[in-house]
Amino acid sequence: MAPTRLQEYGVGIFNNIPTKSALKKALKKQLITVDKTVATTATFIKGGETIELAFQETKTPKKQLIFPLEVLFEDEYLAVIHKPAGILVSGNSFKTIANALPQNLKKSTLTDASIPQPVHRLDYPTTGILLVGKTNSSIRILNKLFEDKEIHKTYYAITIGKMETKGKVISSVDSKKSKSKYKVLNSVPSERFGSLNLVKLSPKTGRRHQLRIHLASIGNPILGDKEYGKEGLILNGKGLYLHAYSLKFIHPFTKEKLYLKDGLPERFKKIFEE
Template identity: 60%
Template sequence: MLGKEMQTHVAVPQVKAIRLQDYGVGIFPTLSTKSALKKALKKKHIFVDGKLGKTSTFIYGNELITFYPLDEKTGQRKLILQLKVLYEDEHIAIINKPAGILVSGNSFKTIANALEQNLKRSIQPDAIKPQAAHRLDFATTGLLLIGKTKASLLVLNKLFEQKLVEKTYFSVTIGKMLKQGTLTFPVDGKEAISNFEVVETIVSERFQCLNLVKLAPETGRRHQLRKHLSANGNPILGDAIYGKAGLILKGKGMYLHAHSLAFIHPVTEKRMYIEQELPSKFGKLFKRN
């Protein structure tokens, strides 16, 4: 049964027509994924200018899109998770992702489910439920770039696709390493490039030596840095998947941190640079501020 409260959205003018199945993701709070949108379309809950919307419906701009959500039960759980917001405006935000949480997915505890309570809703006409423009692993900490409007999210996605977002990470690795270099082992059969620089090395009784390493990936394959460092013989400390048997550090998490982001703002076109200090566990090893 359709809910009583309809939701409306006026489509943003498009340079080139776009299918509703692509445009509609995120324009309504409960339709933040393509699967949710397709489900609503299949159940005939979305209309465009008064006509039943389909996945093949083209959006040119200025159409009135209406969504009639299902009646929802009251008393649904709300995720209470405070996030550190390093930057926010009407179009984008940058938050510090803690370790031990997924960015998105079917789990209740995700960054995606915590964004609305931590960010101000945009007043732009194409405002959407805030969405991450990229991913960080479950155990990785650090900077996550968020889109708050449809237009901004599309531009951010293109920036990542075109490799126009400069990312730096810090990790702690095990074993002797060259001072600097470039790792080019293919990841999942695709080209993958990671630049590294060893900032500091300390002697370790258990691990022989530990390195504080600055990483600058040129590509963005899944688990790229973890796989590259492991293939080089220098797995990340605390990496339970790609680490060496007998040298897995338990209870401290993985030592991989997304330290900085540099990119052109999708609306103001100003160059943005944001960095987040290393977690305290890094400083405990290397005695750095």
């Protein structure tokens, strides 16, 4: 194999270090050794090494989270679920998608089966499609596919105010370059907001709150966005009108071309009946 950084290769090797961020934390704490030598983020793997986890505290919920999820696709390697609004994907809270996954998905029968883990994020108020890895190898490879931009995401949003028919936004988010493309599919007049637009969004990078920040920056915040919306034009009580609609990628194990969708919520359809 070609030399690969341990922080890339090692995602999903250990059941209790399923994500890239968890691996970096373990490396920082000097918990991982390669051939008995403490590993760092600069350690490369060439093949044939012995990789060991010295110690890792595992945190598991004392009780199971009973939170039914809609499963859109599932096989032995991965799953795709619908994330409702008002729940974190992961984190220290008990009520998270990550904690609900084991009760909603079938356990993989493969030898490297793992506790299922989300491999990307959606904001707390965002609805839509979420990709999950079910084995150590799939978690690692899916993380790499996201990093290499080989998984294509599409979102839909309802925005406020008149917009150009299509365009792109390039800016710095969290001091990192970010890029999004948009296309207005439909617009309707609104007495309160002037105009409401159904917008198709294609993020080319994956920064936190990127789409919300980008649309607000061009004067067209997402309907219901309390954090980035315009004062006096905040829609309360209806949630954020941002929906992760589809994922398109080649299945890393079966090599099948997957185009998975999560249909628009009813509240979108009430504004845009077509």
